[in-house]
Amino acid sequence: xxxxxxxxxxxxxxxxxxxxxxxxxxxxxxxxxxxxxxxxxxxxxxxxxxxxxxxxxxxxxxxxxxxxxxxxxxxxxxxxxxxxxxxxxxxxxxxxxxxxxxxxxxxxxxxxxxxxxxxxxxxxxxxxxxxxxxxxxxxxxxxxxxxxxxxxxxxxxxxxxxxxxxxxxxxxxxxxxxxxxxxxxxxxxxxxxxxxxxxxxxxxxxxxxxxxxxxxxxxxxxxxxxxxxxxxxxxxxxxxxxxxxxxxxxxxxxxxxxxxxxxxxxxxxxxxxxxxxxxxxxxxxxxxxxxxxxxxxxxxxxxxxxxxxxxxxxxxxxxxxxxxxxxxxxxxxxxxxxxxxxxxxxx
Amino acid sequence: xxxxxxxxxxxxxxxxxxxxxxxxxxxxxxxxxxxxxxxxxxxxxxxxxxxxxxxxxxxxxxxxxxxxxxxxxxxxxxxxxxxxxxxxxxxxxxxxxxxxxxxxxxxxxxxxxxxxxxxxxxxxxxxxxxxxxxxxxxxxxxxxxxxxxxxxxxxxxxxxxxxxxxxxxxxxxxxxxxxxxxxxxxxxxxxxxxxxxxxxxxxxxxxxxxxxxxxxxxxxxxxxxxxxxxxxxxxxxxxxxxxxxxxxxxxxxxxxxxxxxxxxxxxxxxxxxxxxxxxxxxxxxxxxxxxxxxxxxxxxxxxxxxxxxxxxxxxxxxxxxxxxxxxxxxxxxxxxxxxxxxxxxxx
DNA sequence: TTGTAAGCGTTATCAT
DNA sequence: ATGATAACGCTTACAA
Numbered sequence: 001x002x003x004x005x006x007x008x009x010x011x012x013x014x015x016x017x018x019x020x021x022x023x024x025x026x027x028x029x030x031x032x033x034x035x036x037x038x039x040x041x042x043x044x045x046x047x048x049x050x051x052x053x054x055x056x057x058x059x060x061x062x063x064x065x066x067x068x069x070x071x072x073x074x075x076x077x078x079x080x081x082x083x084x085x086x087x088x089x090x091x092x093x094x095x096x097x098x099x100x101x102x103x104x105x106x107x108x109x110x111x112x113x114x115x116x117x118x119x120x121x122x123x124x125x126x127x128x129x130x131x132x133x134x135x136x137x138x139x140x141x142x143x144x145x146x147x148x149x150x151x152x153x154x155x156x157x158x159x160x161x162x163x164x165x166x167x168x169x170x171x172x173x174x175x176x177x178x179x180x181x182x183x184x185x186x187x188x189x190x191x192x193x194x195x196x197x198x199x200x201x202x203x204x205x206x207x208x209x210x211x212x213x214x215x216x217x218x219x220x221x222x223x224x225x226x227x228x229x230x231x232x233x234x235x236x237x238x239x240x241x242x243x244x245x246x247x248x249x250x251x252x253x254x255x256x257x258x259x260x261x262x263x264x265x266x267x268x269x270x271x272x273x274x275x276x277x278x279x280x281x282x283x284x285x286x287x288x289x290x291x292x293x294x295x296x297x298x299x300x301x302x303x304x305x306x307x308x309x310x311x312x313x314x315x316x317x318x319x320x321x322x323x324x325x326x327x328x329x330x331x332x333x334x335x336x337x338x339x340x341x342x343x344x345x346x347x
Numbered sequence: 348x349x350x351x352x353x354x355x356x357x358x359x360x361x362x363x364x365x366x367x368x369x370x371x372x373x374x375x376x377x378x379x380x381x382x383x384x385x386x387x388x389x390x391x392x393x394x395x396x397x398x399x400x401x402x403x404x405x406x407x408x409x410x411x412x413x414x415x416x417x418x419x420x421x422x423x424x425x426x427x428x429x430x431x432x433x434x435x436x437x438x439x440x441x442x443x444x445x446x447x448x449x450x451x452x453x454x455x456x457x458x459x460x461x462x463x464x465x466x467x468x469x470x471x472x473x474x475x476x477x478x479x480x481x482x483x484x485x486x487x488x489x490x491x492x493x494x495x496x497x498x499x500x501x502x503x504x505x506x507x508x509x510x511x512x513x514x515x516x517x518x519x520x521x522x523x524x525x526x527x528x529x530x531x532x533x534x535x536x537x538x539x540x541x542x543x544x545x546x547x548x549x550x551x552x553x554x555x556x557x558x559x560x561x562x563x564x565x566x567x568x569x570x571x572x573x574x575x576x577x578x579x580x581x582x583x584x585x586x587x588x589x590x591x592x593x594x595x596x597x598x599x600x601x602x603x604x605x606x607x608x609x610x611x612x613x614x615x616x617x618x619x620x621x622x623x624x625x626x627x628x629x630x631x632x633x634x635x636x637x638x639x640x641x642x643x644x645x646x647x648x649x650x651x652x653x654x655x656x657x658x659x660x661x662x663x664x665x666x667x668x669x670x671x672x673x674x675x676x677x678x679x680x681x682x683x684x685x686x687x688x689x690x691x692x693x694x
Numbered sequence: 695t696t697g698t699a700a701g702c703g704t705t706a707t708c709a710t
Numbered sequence: 711a712t713g714a715t716a717a718c719g720c721t722t723a724c725a726a
Contacts (some may be wrong), residue, residue, distance in 0.1 A: 008467065009702060021713045026705060036711060053467055057413065058703030059406035068447075076433040077621070079426065089450055099470060100415075101448045120355065120400055120417040121445060221625050248625050255627040256714045274424070276620050278568050278595050280602040334609055357719060368697045373721060383695060405719035408702045 009050040018046035029054070034307070035072040069301060070100040070122040072114055074129055076150055079110060079273040080243070080290065081128055084148060087294025095302055097123070108132055116141055126294075129192070146301045148293055150191040151314055156304060158297045158315045161271070162192055165286035165319030166199030169240050169268045172321055174207045177329045178238040178266060184250070185215035185228050188244030193242060196270070200240070212236060217246060224249020230257065237330035238266035244276045244285055251279060251326065262328035270323055280327035356397040366394035376401070416648060417447040417469040419461055421476055426620040427590070427637065428475055432494060433640025435473060442649055444470070455479055455694020463488055471648040473641075476539070493648045495640055497538040498661055503651060505644045505662045509534035509539055510616070512666030513546030516587050516615045519556045519631070519668055524676045525585040525613060531574055531597070532562035533589030540589060543617070547587070559583060564593060578608065584613065584677035591616035591623045591632055598626060598673065609675035619669055628672035635666050 015022045020039060027034045028043035035043070044343045046052075060066050069092050073081040085101060100122060104111035108131040115132075118125060124144035130137065134152045137145070147157035173181055183200050186193040197213065204211040215231055217223035224246035231239050231250060241247035247269030251261055261267050261281060269276055272287035296315055304310050362369045374381045376392035382390070392398075407413050416439050420428040432448060439446045447469060451458035455478040462479075465472060471491035477484065481499045484492070487672060494504035520528055530547050533540040544560065553556040561577055564570035571593035578586050578597060588594035594616030598608055608614050608628060616623055619634035643662055 011705095012703080022704080023706085023714075024712060027712085030705080034711070039711080055408070055703050056468055057404045057407035058718090059705070061402070061408055061703080061720090062705045064718085066404070076436065077429050082424050082429065085448075086450060089423065089448065093464075098447050098465065099449070100445050101432075101436065103433060104444070117440075117443065121403055195585070210449070221621070252625060252627055274568070275625060278599060278622060278626070280599055280627060358721095369720080370698075370722080371696060372722050377721080381695075386695080402719050405702090406721075408704090408719080411702085475707090623722080 008055075009052050010055070011052070013050055014043065014047045015053050015331065017050060018043045066121055067097055067098050069124045069298065070118045070125040070126050072102050072104055072111060072118070072125065072130075074104050074111075074131060076101070076103040076104045078245075079185075080271050081274065083291040084128055084294040084297075085296035087291035087296075088298045089294070091295040091298040091302075095298075097302075104131065106131065108136070111135060118142075123305050126297050126301060128157035129190075131189075131276070144285055144301065144304055146297050146304070148297050154312050156300050156310050156313045156315075158291065158293050158300065158317065159195075160192075160288040160293070160317045160319050161318065162195040162286075162288075163199030163202070165270065165288070165321065166196050166240070167203040168319070168321040169284075169286055170200065170203035170207065171321065172327065173238045173240075173266060173268070174209060176327060177268065178209070179330075180210045180212075180236045180238075182212050182214050182231060182234045182236035182239045184217060184224075184231065184239055184241045184246055185213050186217070186219045186246070188216050190219075196242070214239075215242070217242070219243050219246060221245050221249040221252070224251075225253045228257075232257075232265070236265075240268040240270075240326070244268060244271045244273045244283060247283055247285070247326075248275055248279055251281075251283070255280075261326050264331055266327040266330070267328060276322075277324065279326075283314055284324045284327040285322050286319050287322045289317055293317055349572070355626050356399050357402070358399070360397055361390065361399050362393045364397060365390045412470055413468055414444055415447055416444050416470045416645065417449065417465045417472040419449050419451055419458060419465070419472065419474050419477075421451050421458075421478060421555050422455045423448070423450040425592075426622065427618050430637040431644075432477055432640040432645075434638035435645045438642040438645040438649075442645075444649075451478065453478065455483070459483060465489075470652050473644050473648060476537075478536075491648065491651055493644050493651070495624075497643050503647050503660045503662075505640050505647065505664065506542075507539075507635040507640070507666050509542040509633075509635075509666065510546030510549070512617065512635070512662075512668065513543050513587070514550040515666070515668040516631075516633055517547065517550035517554065517556065519670065519674065520585045520587075520613060520615070521556060523585075523613065523674060525556070526677075527557045527559075527583045527585075529559050529561050529578060529581045529583035529586045531564060531571075531578065531586055531588045531593055532560050533564070533566045533593070535561045535563050537566075543589065562589070564589070566590050566593060568596040568599070571598075572600045575600035575604075578614070579604075585615070585674070586612065587615040587617075589617060591618045591620045591630060594630055594632070594673075595622055595626055598628075598630070602627075608673050609679055613675055613677070614673040616673075623669075624671065626673075631671045631674040632669050633666050634669045636664055640664055 011022050011025050015025045027041050028040045057337055071088050102114045111131055119142040123293045126146050129149040137152055147155050151157050151159055217227045219242055228250045269283045269285035272285045276283040276285045358372050362372045374391050375387045398473055418435050436446045449461045458478055466489040473493050476496040484499055492502055494502050498504050533547045564574045566589055575597045594614055616630045616632035619632045622629040623632045
C-alpha cells in the first residue's frame with residue numbers, strides 16, 4: 001500500500017535493500033535473462049516491498065521513448081470515434097502504454113498544431129479520419145504514424161472496406177425490389193465518401209439500378225434533417241445515407257411529416273453507432289468494426305515502433321450489413337401510401 | 348519547418364547559437380524577468396530558428412512535474428462522458444497540458460489499478476463518476492484529485508445539482524396535471540441516483556404528488572427496454588428515468604407496443620445527451636452542462652496544482668429542464684387511449 | 695545580469 | 711553475472 005506523502009522510492013533504494021548495484025536492479029527488471037535467478041528474485045521482492053515504480057521521465061530521457069501513444073480524432077463528440085478510442089486505449093494499456101487523446105475540431109490547422117504539440121511526447125500517433133493533405137502528412141514532425149479511415153501512400157493505415165459495405169447495402173435493397181436508389185453524400189473531401197460512391201456506382205451498374213447522388217450534406221443529425229425533403233422529392237424508393245447520424249436525421253424529419261419508414265421509403269445508414277439500434281424503427285446499417293479498428297491500429301503502431309517494417313501496409317476491415325427494420329419492399333402503385341403531412345419546418 | 352530525421356535541437360544548441368550559456372536560455376524561456384531584454388530576444392530568435400522544443404522528460408525529471416493530466420471515466424462509450432472529456436481536454440490544452448484518458452469499464456478494481464498506473468505520469472487526475480469507496484479515494488496514490496459527479500469529504504469536486512433538476516422536472520409534470528409519478532432508479536450505489544431520489548421525494552412531498560420508485564435498472568438503453576412494461580403496469584401517468592439512455596429505451600419499447608408518448612405516458616430523461624433530441628418524440632430532459640463541467644474540473648485541478656488551497660471545495664453546476672415533446676398532460680378518463688398491443692418481446 | 699556546475703532517476707557501456 | 715560510471719536534457723542553487 002502506498003503511504004501518502006512518502007517520497008516514491010527510486011532504483012537506488014531498491015538496490016540498497018536488495019544489496020546489489022542499481023545496474024543489477026535495472027537489469028533484473030528489464031532484461032531478466034541477464035541476472036542470476038536468485039539475485040533477480042531478491043531484487044523483485046525488494047522492489048515490490050518498497051512499492052517501487054520506475055520513473056518514466058528518467059527512463060524516457062535516456063531511451064528516447066515515452067511509453068505514450070497519441071490519438072487524434074476530429075470530434076470527441078462523434079460516437080463513431082468512441083469505440084475506436086476505446087479499442088485503442090485497451091490495446092495500448094495491454095502493452096503498458098498510456099494514451100493521449102486530442103480533438104482537432106474537424107480543422108486541419110488545429111490537427112497540424114496538435115501533431116506538432118504531441119510529436120515529442122509520444123512514441124507514435126494514430127490519426128483518425130485525418131483532415132490533413134497527403135503533403136502535410138508526409139512532412140509531419142513525427143514519422144511513426146498510423147491512419148484510420150484514410151489511405152495515404154507510404155503511411156500504414158486501417159480502413160473499413162466501405163465499398164464492399166455499400167455493395168451489400170445495394171444488393172439488399174435490390175433483393176427487396178428497389179430499382180431507384182439515392183445516396184446522400186457526405187463531405188466531398190472525405191475519403192470514406194469517395195469509397196462509398198465508388199462502391200455505389202459499381203454495385204448499381206452491375207445490378208441495373210438507377211442511382212442518384214444527393215448532397216453533400218453535413219455528416220450530422222442536422223444534415224439529415226435538412227436533407228429529408230429533397231430525398232423525398234428525388235423519387236427514389238430507398239436512400240443510403242453517408243452515415244447513421246444523417247440517416248437518423250432523415251428518419252426523424254420523415255416521422256414528423258408522417259412519412260412511414262420503411263413502407264414509403266427504405267433507409268440505410270453507415271457505421272452502426274449505438275443510436276442506430278435505438279431509433280424507431282431501428283436502422284438497417286453497414287457496420288464497421290470500430291473497436292477492432294482501434295485495437296489493430298495500435299497494434300500496427302506498436303509493431304512499427306519495434307521493427308518499423310510495416311511502412312506502407314494497409315489493413316482493410318470487413319464491413320457487414322446489419323438488417324434491422326428501416327428497410328423493406330418499395331411501395332406498390334396499387335397500394336399507395338397516404339400523402340405526407342405538410343412540412344413542419346415551414347409551418 | 349521541421350526536417351525529417353534531423354535530431355531535435357537541445358538547449359545547448361540554442362545556447363551556442365545565441366552565444367550564451369544554457370542557464371540563460373533556460374531563464375529566457377522560463378523566467379523572462381531575469382534576463383536582459385536584448386539577450387532574451389537573441390535567445391528567442393535562436394530558439395525559434397532552430398525549432399527548439401524543450402524536452403519534457405528532462406524538465407519533468409527535475410521539476411517533478413509532467414505537464415500531463417489524467418481523466419478516468421467508467422465508460423468511454425457513454426455519451427454522458429464525451430463532453431466532459433471534450434471540455435477537460437480543451438481547458439487542459441489551453442494551459443499547455445496534455446490529457447491522458449482511460450476507461451475503467453465500470454469496475455472499481457480496474458479504476459484503482461488505473462489510478463496506480465497513472466499516478467506517476469500525471470500532475471493531477473480527474474475522476475468521473477468514480478466507483479471507488481471514500482476510503483479508497485482517501486488513500487489514493489496521488490492526492491491531486493478532482494471528482495466529477497460525486498461528492499466526497501475532503502476531495503474537491505464538480506457536481507450537477509441533480510436534486511434541483513429533479514425538482515424542475517417534477518414541477519413541470521405537476522403543472523401539466525400529473526399526480527402520480529414513477530422514478531426509474533439507476534444503480535443503487537450511484538451518488539447521482541441518491542441525489543435524484545432526494546430531490547424527487549422533497550418535490551413530491553411539497554406538491555402533494557404520489558411517487559413510486561421502480562428499479563434499480565441498468566443505466567442503459569437495454570435497461571430502459573426491460574423496464575418499460577413494469578412502468579406501464581405501475582399506474583403512473585409520468586415517469587422520470589435515471590438518465591436519457593434509460594428513457595430512450597423505455598420510449599423504444601413503448602413505441603413497439605403501440606403506446607403513445609406523451610398521450611398515454613409522459614417521459615422525462617436526465618443529462619440531455621445528443622440522442623435525447625434525436626428520438627421521436629424528442630425527449631424532455633434535465634440538462635447537465637457537461638462540457639462546462641469538464642472545463643471547470645480541470646480549472647480546479649490546475650488551481651490545486653498551483654496553490655493547493657481548494658482541498659474540500661465543491662462546485663455545484665446548475666441543471667435546467669429542457670422541455671421537448673415527450674411530456675404532456677396526463678390521459679383523461681373520458682378520452683381513454685387504445686389498449687396497448689401485445690408485448691412484442693414475449694411474442 | 696550572467697555563467698558554472700550539481701544534480702534529477704534511469705539505462706547503457708565498459709570493466710571486472 | 712555484476713558493479714562503477716557516464717550519459718540523457720534540463721532547472722536551479724551558487725558564484726561572479
